[in-house]
Amino acid sequence: xxxxxxxxxxxxxxxxxxxxxxxxxxxxxxxxxxxxxxxxxxxxxxxxxxxxxxxxxxxxxxxxxxxxxxxxxxxxxxxxxxxxxxxxxxxxxxxxxxxxxxxxxxxxxxx
Amino acid sequence: xxxxxxxxxxxxxxxxxxxxxxxxxxxxxxxxxxxxxxxxxxxxxxxxxxxxxxxxxxxxxxxxxxxxxxxxxxxxxxxxxxxxxxxxxxxxxxxxxxxxxxxxxxxxxxxxxxxxxxxxxx
Numbered sequence: 001x002x003x004x005x006x007x008x009x010x011x012x013x014x015x016x017x018x019x020x021x022x023x024x025x026x027x028x029x030x031x032x033x034x035x036x037x038x039x040x041x042x043x044x045x046x047x048x049x050x051x052x053x054x055x056x057x058x059x060x061x062x063x064x065x066x067x068x069x070x071x072x073x074x075x076x077x078x079x080x081x082x083x084x085x086x087x088x089x090x091x092x093x094x095x096x097x098x099x100x101x102x103x104x105x106x107x108x109x110x111x
Numbered sequence: 112x113x114x115x116x117x118x119x120x121x122x123x124x125x126x127x128x129x130x131x132x133x134x135x136x137x138x139x140x141x142x143x144x145x146x147x148x149x150x151x152x153x154x155x156x157x158x159x160x161x162x163x164x165x166x167x168x169x170x171x172x173x174x175x176x177x178x179x180x181x182x183x184x185x186x187x188x189x190x191x192x193x194x195x196x197x198x199x200x201x202x203x204x205x206x207x208x209x210x211x212x213x214x215x216x217x218x219x220x221x222x223x224x225x226x227x228x229x230x231x232x233x
Binding site: 001003032034036038040045046047048051052057087089091093097098099100101102103104105 | 146148155156157158159160161168170171172173206208211216217218219220221223224225226
């Protein structure tokens with residue numbers, strides 16, 4: 001049950017795009033299409049931004065997109081805005097008898 | 112309004128016990144898998160435990176297995192986490208969260224409470 005690996009931080013200027021990687025194994029990210037992404041602002045609960053690798057819940061901006069290749073998933077934020085500054089966590093389903101696994105988290109800074 | 116409200120956190124000595132509760136409202140509680148996720152101060156999210164809609168299936172992180180027990184009372188729309196033999200490393204904000212869709216638990220967690228704080232210290 002090791003955490004998925006994410007970069008500690010990424011940054012970009014308003015309007016730019018940033019991509020956050022999420023590296024796992026064939027037992028989690030690589031083994032299932034059930035990767036999700038969460039946004040967490042300071043002092044707030046996490047918010048689901050992407051599920052099933054690339055699907056946005058209703059109400060989430062289309063500036064957020066997800067993808068996966070092998071054991072690595074990615075979240076891309078296009079047209080970066082000040083409100084996107086937050087921590088982002090990936091997560092993967094790991095099987096019926098084990099809990100989800102989360103990533104180490106990435107702080108996105110808007111310069 | 113769909114809502115989850117946690118309670119039961121507090122300060123406890125190492126080796127002690129706490130019982131966390133999570134009250135769900137605004138949705139059919141018995142139709143959803145439910146989860147506990149914790150976040151230590153300044154740290155990331157960690158999945159603690161999850162439970163099937165009818166309580167028949169549960170799973171735990173290795174770090175809490177044998178010490179924590181998840182359960183639910185669907186008649187009262189309540190999720191429970193019984194925490195025994197608490198350690199300093201269990202200190203965290205504990206969130207309860209709901210699976211995105213009814214009856215399946217693959218897709219992620221779409222409703223979260225605001226969390227309840229557990230501090231384990233002498």
